[in-house]
Every structure is written in C-alpha cells, then in structure tokens.
Amino acid sequence: MGTRSRKRSIAIWTLVAIVGAVSWGVIALVRGEQISAAWLIAAALGSYFIAYRFYARFIARKVLGVDDKRATPAERLEDDHDFQPTDRRVLFGHHFAAIAGAGPLVGPVLAAQMGYLPGTIWIIVGVIFAGAVQDMVILFFSMRRNGKSLGQMARDEIGPVGGAAALIAVFSIMIILLAVLALVVVNALAESPWGTFSLAMTIPIAVFMGFYLRMIRPGRVMETTAIGVTLLLLAIVAGGFVQDSSLADTFTLSPEALTFCLIGYGFLASVLPVWMLLTPRDYLSTFMKIGTIVLLAVGIVVTLPVMQNEAVTPFASNGEGPVFAGSLFPFVFIIIACGALSGFHSLIASGTTPKMIEKESQVRFIGYGAMLMESFVAVMAIIAASIIDPGLYYAMNAPAAVVGDSVQSASAAVNDLGFAISPGELQSAATAVEEETLVARTGGAPTLAIGMSEIFSGATGNSLKAFWYHFAIMFEALFILTTVDAGTRVGRFMLQDTLGNVWKPIGRVGWKPGLYATSAIVVAAWGYFLYTGVTNPLGGINQLFPLFGIANQLLAAVALTVGTTLLIKAGKLKWAWVTGVPLAWDAAVTLTASYQKVFSNDPMIGFFAQRDRFRDALAAGEVLPPATNVDDMNAVVTNSTVDGVLAALFAVLIIVVILDASRIWFKAIRAREPLPSTEAEYVPSRIRAPSGLFATAEERAVLAGGDGRFMRDEREVTGIGSQPPGP
Amino acid sequence: MTLRQALSGVRWYLREVSGESGYDRYVAHMRRDHPGQPVMSRREYERRRQDAREDNPRARCC
Numbered sequence: 001m002g003t004r005s006r007k008r009s010i011a012i013w014t015l016v017a018i019v020g021a022v023s024w025g026v027i028a029l030v031r032g033e034q035i036s037a038a039w040l041i042a043a044a045l046g047s048y049f050i051a052y053r054f055y056a057r058f059i060a061r062k063v064l065g066v067d068d069k070r071a072t073p074a075e076r077l078e079d080d081h082d083f084q085p086t087d088r089r090v091l092f093g094h095h096f097a098a099i100a101g102a103g104p105l106v107g108p109v110l111a112a113q114m115g116y117l118p119g120t121i122w123i124i125v126g127v128i129f130a131g132a133v134q135d136m137v138i139l140f141f142s143m144r145r146n147g148k149s150l151g152q153m154a155r156d157e158i159g160p161v162g163g164a165a166a167l168i169a170v171f172s173i174m175i176i177l178l179a180v181l182a183l184v185v186v187n188a189l190a191e192s193p194w195g196t197f198s199l200a201m202t203i204p205i206a207v208f209m210g211f212y213l214r215m216i217r218p219g220r221v222m223e224t225t226a227i228g229v230t231l232l233l234l235a236i237v238a239g240g241f242v243q244d245s246s247l248a249d250t251f252t253l254s255p256e257a258l259t260f261c262l263i264g265y266g267f268l269a270s271v272l273p274v275w276m277l278l279t280p281r282d283y284l285s286t287f288m289k290i291g292t293i294v295l296l297a298v299g300i301v302v303t304l305p306v307m308q309n310e311a312v313t314p315f316a317s318n319g320e321g322p323v324f325a326g327s328l329f330p331f332v333f334i335i336i337a338c339g340a341l342s343g344f345h346s347l348i349a350s351g352t353t354p355k356m357i358e359k360e361s362q363v364r365f366i367g368y369g370a371m372l373m374e375s376f377v378a379v380m381a382i383i384a385a386s387i388i389d390p391g392l393y394y395a396m397n398a399p400a401a402v403v404g405d406s407v408q409s410a411s412a413a414v415n416d417l418g419f420a421i422s423p424g425e426l427q428s429a430a431t432a433v434e435e436e437t438l439v440a441r442t443g444g445a446p447t448l449a450i451g452m453s454e455i456f457s458g459a460t461g462n463s464l465k466a467f468w469y470h471f472a473i474m475f476e477a478l479f480i481l482t483t484v485d486a487g488t489r490v491g492r493f494m495l496q497d498t499l500g501n502v503w504k505p506i507g508r509v510g511w512k513p514g515l516y517a518t519s520a521i522v523v524a525a526w527g528y529f530l531y532t533g534v535t536n537p538l539g540g541i542n543q544l545f546p547l548f549g550i551a552n553q554l555l556a557a558v559a560l561t562v563g564t565t566l567l568i569k570a571g572k573l574k575w576a577w578v579t580g581v582p583l584a585w586d587a588a589v590t591l592t593a594s595y596q597k598v599f600s601n602d603p604m605i606g607f608f609a610q611r612d613r614f615r616d617a618l619a620a621g622e623v624l625p626p627a628t629n630v631d632d633m634n635a636v637v638t639n640s641t642v643d644g645v646l647a648a649l650f651a652v653l654i655i656v657v658i659l660d661a662s663r664i665w666f667k668a669i670r671a672r673e674p675l676p677s678t679e680a681e682y683v684p685s686r687i688r689a690p691s692g693l694f695a696t697a698e699e700r701a702v703l704a705g706g707d708g709r710f711m712r713d714e715r716e717v718t719g720i721g722s723q724p725p726g727p
Numbered sequence: 728m729t730l731r732q733a734l735s736g737v738r739w740y741l742r743e744v745s746g747e748s749g750y751d752r753y754v755a756h757m758r759r760d761h762p763g764q765p766v767m768s769r770r771e772y773e774r775r776r777q778d779a780r781e782d783n784p785r786a787r788c789c
Contacts, residue, residue, distance in 0.1 A: 080753070081779050090743040103789030177789055218773035221745040274784070275777040282787075283745070337789075344788045352785055482787055489784040509782050552789070 005697075013053060020046020027117065027311075034306045037383045040116070041300065044124050044379045048372045051128040056368040059133065063567070063575040064140045066360040071685040073146045074356050082147075085687060086356040088365055092693075094356070096370040097286045098348045099135070100293075102181055102480045103338025103552075104374050106444035108382035109451075110545060111335045112393065113323040115312040116386040118332045120379060126333070126340030127375035130582035134556060135345045136367030137563040137579055142350035143357055144679045150350045150559060154657070156678055157565050162660035165653045166558045171494055172646070173344065173551035175522070178266075178487045179529030180548040181480045183540050186258045186530070187443035188473050191436055193251035194239040195473045196258070200251065201235035202284065202478055203265070209280035225283045232284065236474055240466065243434065255534045262484070263527040269485035270492055270519040278485050285479040292475045296380050296452060303458035309386035309393070314418065322398035322417060323442070324542055325604040326596060330589040334549035339378025341586065343555025345371065346562075361691035369693070384451030385444075391421025392429055392438070396447050399539025400440040401626030410439040432462075433469035442541040445476045491522040532639050537626045538610075546597065547643055547650075553590040554650045560586060561661045568665050571674035587654060594651035598644055607644030611637050749776065 023043035026035065060066045074085040086094075111119040142148055148156070151170055155163025189195045209228045217223060242251060253261070269277050315321030316328040324335060338344070349367060357366065385393065394417055395403055395410040403410040407423040414421050430438045433453060438446065449472035456468040493509070495518045500507015506514040533540025560583035567576045600606030603613045614636045617624045627633045668675050690699040728736075742748040750769050757766045767775070 081776070081783075087743060089740065093740075093744045098785065099788045101787060101789045181789060214774070214777065218770045219747060219750055221747050222741055225745070273778075274781050278784075279777065279780060342788065344786075347786050348788060479787075483789060486784060486787040490786045493782075493784060 016046055016049050036304050036306055038304050047124050056364045060364040063578050068359050068361050071683040072357050075687050076683050083355045085358040088362045091356050092366050092370055095353045095366050096373055099345045100374045101483050102476055104378035105381045105448055107336040108378045109385040109444035109447050110323050111332050112382055112385040113321040114316040114328055114332055115310045116382055117311040118328055119336055119382045122332055122336055123340045123375055123378045131341035132368040132371035134559050135349050135371045136363050138346045138559050139349040139354055139367035140363045141566050143354035146680050147355040150346045153562050158661045162657050165656045169554050169558055169653050173555050174491045175525045176548050176551045178484055178526035180544050182262050182484055182530045183533045184443040184445050185477045185480050186255050186534055188445040190255040190258055193248040194243040194470050196253055197242045197251040198235045198239040198474045199477045205231045206277055206281040210276040214275050225287050228284045236470055259531050259534050263523055266484055266488045267519055267523045270488040281482050285482040288475045289479050293377055299455040303455055305387040307386045309390055322402045330592040333589040334546055334593045337549050337552040339375050341556050343552050343559055346559035358687055358689045365692050384448050388451050391419045394419055395426055396438050396441045399542050401539055403440050432465050434466040449473045488522050492518045536639055537632045550590055550593050550650050553586055554654050557586050557654050558657050561657050565661050565664055568668045569675045591651055594647045597647040607640045611640035
C-alpha cells in the first residue's frame with residue numbers, strides 16, 4: 001500500500017472510531033431526555049466497521065490462518081449440486097437468507113421490557129465477540145473438513161459422548177424453536193381475519209408458483225417470484241376487504257383452531273414434494289425478508305424516530321417484568337439469542353455454505369459479515385419496539401393473566417406496572433391498524449408490526465397505517481412458516497437418519513410409511529409444545545421463550561466448544577481465548593438461567609417452584625389465578641414439570657459437552673505435538689478471487705482487469721481449475 | 728459506473744442468487760468438458776435440480 005493511501009486509510013478509520021465512540025457516549029450519558037434512534041444506528045455501524053476491519057481480520061489471519069493458496073472443498077470436489085465455487089457476494093446473500101429470520105426480530109422486542117440499553121449493548125458487543133466469531137470459526141473449520149456438520153465435528157473431535165450430547169441438543173432446539181416460532185404466528189393471527197386470510201393465501205400462491213416453475217416456465221425463478229410477490233401484496237390488500245365482508249367469520253380463528261391448522265400444515269409441507277410448496281415459498285419469503293429489512297432500514301434512517309422507551313427499566317434489576325420473569329443477568333442474554341449469539345447458525349455454517357465458498361479468506365466476509373448484518377436487523381427491531389408508547393408496549397406484551405382481556409383491565413394493569421395508557425388510547429391504537437384489540441398480543445410480532453407501521457406511516461402518511469401493520473405481520477408470519485416447514489423436514493431427516501441405525505427401512509428416505517411416521521413424530525413433538533403454549537394460562541411466550549433461548553445458547557456452547565477444541569488441538573492454545581472467552585460467558589449465562597429455571601424458589605421464575613405452588617393449591621382444593629378451573633390448574637402443573645425437566649436436561653447437556661471436551665483439551669495441551677489433524681488434504685488452489693465485498697487494488701491487479709464476478713468466466717475460458725491438478 | 732453497468736450488475740446478481748444462471752453454467756460446463764455428450768434440456772435440468780433438493784433440505788434459522 002502506498003503511503004498516501006495508507007494515510008487516507010488511517011484517517012478514515014479514525015473517523016469511524018470517533019463517530020462510533022461519540023454515539024456510544026451520547027447513548028450512555030443522556031439521561032432524562034429522549035434520544036434519537038440515529039445514535040443507536042451510528043453506534044452499531046461504527047462498532048461493526050471497526051470490529052470487521054480489525055478483530056475479524058485478526059481472527060482470520062492469526063487465529064485461523066486462512067490460506068488462499070489452499071483449494072476449498074468447492075474447488076476440489078466441484079460437482080453439479082453440493083460443491084460449487086460461488087461468488088462471495090452471491091454466497092453472502094444465500095448465507096444471510098439462511099441465518100436471518102424471525103429470531104432477531106422477536107427476541108429484542110421482548111427484551112425491550114428491560115429498556116433499550118441492555119439489549120442494544122448485548123446485541124452489538126455480543127455479535128462482535130461471540131456471535132460473529134462463532135459463525136466464522138465454525139464455517140472455517142467445517143470448510144477445512146469438506147463441509148462436515150457440527151454434529152459430526154463434535155463426534156470426531158470430542159468423542160462419542162460429546163457427539164451424542166450435541167445431537168440431542170440439535171434435535172431438541174429444533175423442536176423448541178419450531179414450537180416457539182409457531183406460537184408467535186398463532187399469537188399474531190388469532191382472531192384477526194385480515195392477517196389469517198393473507199397468510200392462508202400464501203399457500204395457494206406458493207403452490208401456483210411451484211406448478212408454474214415446474215410445468216410452464218422451468219427455472220424462471222425471478223419471473224415466478226415477481227408474480228408471487230404481486231399476488232402476495234394483493235392478498236394483503238384483499239385481507240382488508242375480507243375483514244369487512246361476510247367472509248370475516250370464516251377467517252376469524254381461535255388460537256386453538258390456528259394451532260391445529262399449523263400442525264396439519266407442517267405435516268403436509270413435510271411430506272409433499274418440495275417443488276410444490278417448500279421451494280416456491282422459500283423464494284417468496286426470502287424476497288420479502290430482504291425487501292422488508294431494507295425497507296425498515298430506509299424507514300428508520302428517513303424518519304429518525306425518537307425513543308420512547310426508558311434506557312433501563314426497573315424490571316432489569318427487580319426481575320418482575322411481565323413479559324418474561326427474571327433479572328437482566330442472565331435473562332437478557334437468553335432472550336436475545338439471534339442477533340447477538342445464535343447457536344442455530346452453526347448448523348448453517350457447517351452445512352451448505354462451507355461447500356460453496358470459493359476462497360478461504362472469504363470466511364471473514366461471509367461468516368463474520370453476514371452475522372453483523374443480522375445483528376443490525378436486531379438493533380432495528382429493538383428500535384422499532386422502543387419508539388412506541390411504553391404503555392402500549394406493556395399492554396400488548398404482558399400475558400392475558402396480567403392485563404386481562406379488556407382495554408379497561410389492561411389500562412389498570414399497565415398503571416400498576418408504573419406506566420400509563422388510557423383505555424381510549426388503547427382502543428384507538430387498535431382501531432388505527434384495524435384490529436379488534438391489541439391487548440395481550442404477545443410474541444413480539446404484533447409489537448414489531450406496530451413499530452414498523454409507525455415508522456413507515458411516518459414516511460407515507462397515516463392512512464396506510466393498517467396496511468403497513470398487516471404487511472409487517474404477514475412478512476413475519478410468512479418467513480416463520482418457511483422456517484417451520486424447512487425445520488420440520490430437517491428434523492424428519494435427522495430422525496430418519498438416527499432411527500435408521502436401529503431399524504434400516506426407516507432410514508430410507510423414499511419409503512413412504514417411514515416418511516409419514518417420522519414426519520408425524522416431529523410435528524407431534526413441536527405441536528405438543530405449541531398447544532401447551534397456546535393454552536397455558538400463564539402465557540406461552542412468557543413460559544416457553546426462555547426455554548428457546550436456553551436451547552439456542554446451549555447449541556452455541558456446543559459450537560464454541562468444538563471451535564475451542566479444534567484451536568487447542570491445532571497447537572493454537574494461545575489463541576484459544578478467541579472462542580474460549582465467549583464460551584465461558586455463554587456457559588455462565590446458560591447455566592445460570594437453567595439453574596434459576598430449575599431451582600429458583602420464586603414461582604414466577606422457577607418451573608418446579610411454580611409446579612409445587614399449583615400442585616399444593618390443587619391438593620387443598622383451591623384454584624389459583626390466572627387459572628379459572630381445575631383443568632387449568634392441572635395444565636400448569638404438567639407444563640411446569642415438562643419445561644423444568646427440559647431446562648435441567650439442557651444444563652446437563654452443556655456440562656457433558658464441556659467436560660468431555662476438556663478431557664481432549666488436557667490431552668492436547670500435554671501432548672508435545674499437535675494432535676493428528678482431521679483436515680482434508682492440502683491441494684493448491686487455482687482459483688483467484690477477492691476476499692472481501694470489494695476487490696482491493698492489489699486483488700484487482702492480480703485479477704488483471706477483472707472484477708471478482710468475471711473470475712469464474714475467466715477460469716472457464718482459460719480452463720484452469722476445471723482440469724485435475726498436474727503431477 | 729454508468730446506469731447501464733449498474734443495472735447489468737443488479738441483473739447478474741439476481742440471476743446468480745436465484746439460481747437462474749445455473750442452467751447456462753451447466754451448458755457451458757458440458758460443452759467445455761464433455762463435448763459430444765448430450766446436454767439436458769432446461770426442463771429436464773431444472774426438474775433434476777428440484778428433485779435433488781428433495782433429499783437435501785436446507786435449514787432456515789430463526
């Protein structure tokens with residue numbers, strides 16, 4: 001680099017650092033007056049840029065030792081379907097679409113009950129030192145092992161016990177994840193004919209797209225998606241008319257009815273051919289996802305809303321928040337998983353992406369970079385939840401057990417919590433978005449939709465408020481359903497694979513009875529938790545969301561343990577803190593949360609304390625509110641027992657994995673040389689491609705006039721890379 | 728960068744990301760590496776690719 005460009009670079013990075021630092025200062029120091037969301041955006045972006053430029057580069061070069069002279073599995077094993085060297089920007093798009101979903105939108109909304117500050121700090125600091133590190137490290141290690149899955153790596157690197165624990169962790173998080181996400185959809189659509197109609201219409205739209213793509217215009221994905229999106233927008237508009245028509249009753253479904261619809265849908269989606277429903281739905285939801293995220297970012301930057309929420313609410317310390325119980329540590333770090341540190345990502349970073357990466361150094365842009373972007377989505381979500389009136393926020397997010405079912409009871413309950421909203425204001429907030437009521441619309445999606453409709457109508461005028469609300473509901477429900485159908489299918493394959501070891505026929509993917517049976521088991525498993533969540537008198541989100549967070553952070557602990565083990569095994573003990581410190585933090589958070597969920601004497605927090613309280617009351621012939629009859633009481637006792645056992649199981653799994661791994665750590669540390677490597681062989685690479693988003697001047701010189709995207713053509717023209725390496 | 732270049736960049740990105748350009752790449756690959764062998768029609772190719780996804784579900788995160 002020339003001195004001039006070096007000086008310029010120093011000047012630019014100093015400026016970025018100053019902007020970030022000043023923004024953090026403003027956020028931290030301004031008290032007693034409302035601040036603009038712009039400061040949060042600036043603090044986040046400034047921190048991301050610095051982290052990406054310096055920390056991610058340090059990890060790539062020093063800790064992992066990426067080597068662009070080494071061929072990636074995509075280059076060595078290129079075939080027609082799995083292994084394909086893919087342009088970094090294209091792969092970034094695929095990877096981001098796979099990791100980002102409803103999680104980073106829902107968690108921050110719930111965590112806003114502790115104020116916007118704790119959540120925002122965790123989202124930004126967590127992603128930089130834990131979440132993005134995990135994604136990038138797992139992506140790298142899986143890439144060096146021809147795209148092995150996290151479960152396989154746990155078994156190979158730690159041992160059969162650790163491997164089995166990892167497998168159970170993966171399966172159970174899948175079930176809880178699907179149940180909680182489905183619960184978010186149920187809470188968003190229950191008793192709302194507009195939302196239910198629009199979402200129901202996505203099924204025929206997707207099936208139409210599937211047939212169109214299969215029979216009429218094979219492979220014309222963009223054209224098909226354009227038609228699908230147009231139909232979808234029409235369906236949202238039509239929902240408004242349906243709500244005012246005689247059809248309204250048909251689409252006004254109770255939470256229980258919706259639950260059974262979802263369970264049936266999940267089963268069907270899992271057994272139908274993918275081209276008919278799953279693939280076209282995925283196109284639709286990916287497009288809507290990216291589109292809406294971009295729209296939200298533009299909306300926030302254009303309208304620069306002001307935060308209404310407090311920076312830190314009393315619930316952060318007293319642990320008596322109505323949305324979820326427990327104090328800031330550990331529960332903010334559990335509730336906000338996606339967006340800061342999400343174990344689920346390690347399944348994606350060790351699945352498709354490592355098989356498509358073109359150059360080793362691109363793990364930084366794709367692994368670390370995509371996670372920073374997801375974190376940014378989470379920051380926008382906490383902004384959207386914090387710009388609405390706190391009174392409305394609590395009226396919407398506290399369970400019905402707290403706020404009752406009328407605007408009067410909700411208004412009184414919110415006043416008791418120390419916030420204010422009048423019954424009239426609550427009613428007019430619902431009327432503005434053409435919903436019957438907004439009281440106890442838990443799950444995060446309706447709150448986010450209110451926040452988004454505030455932001456968007458700030459730019460487009462209030463007349464479109466109801467449209468934007470239902471647009472936001474629809475887009476969240478749409479991609480949650482996509483996660484539900486893809487997840488059910490993945491769960492089914494995992495089950496078939498595992499059961500196939502015991503009884504061969506069930507492992508055959510084409511065997512119909514096995515396929516139906518395993519699909520039914522998976523659907524029944526998440527369906528059970530969904531149903532208990534929907535009918536739980538204490539509120540499903542309040543009870544289940546912490547479990548989902550614990551499961552997700554458990555999986556992150558497994559991933560970080562695998563990463564740490566691999567670093568130590570490779571003789572890089574001095575760098576093991578890079579994954580070791582986030583692992584220690586994650587284990588502390590998750591174990592504390594599980595401990596409190598299992599052993600706390602406070603029935604609001606501890607599942608077993610809750611069980612005892614209701615069981616004793618039952619024995620004494622009493623009915624405790626919010627239960628209204630003996631059946632409710634029994635339901636609470638059963639749910640608390642199941643949830644408590646799960647929380648204990650998750651804690652045991654983490655301990656098993658870490659203990660089993662530490663055995664390997666000691667062995668590796670005591671060994672004189674690095675333990676035998678499980679990496680795939682070294683083959684020199686013949687592909688040349690830039691590392692980051694933009695090609696640097698040197699890279700451009702090497703590519704000789706070609707931007708990265710001409711690389712593959714160039715390789716094809718010269719023929720290098722497509723022939724086996726010479727002797 | 729001119730508007731035309733920008734638009735062609737966007738078009739290139741969308742075709743790559745959506746997988747629409749897969750068939751073109753397949754044809755180029757067959758012509759180059761396996762000349763003389765039959766090349767699948769687009770319909771056939773896309774059908775095969777869709778069916779390959781059947782047994783290879785991709786997880787979507789939360």
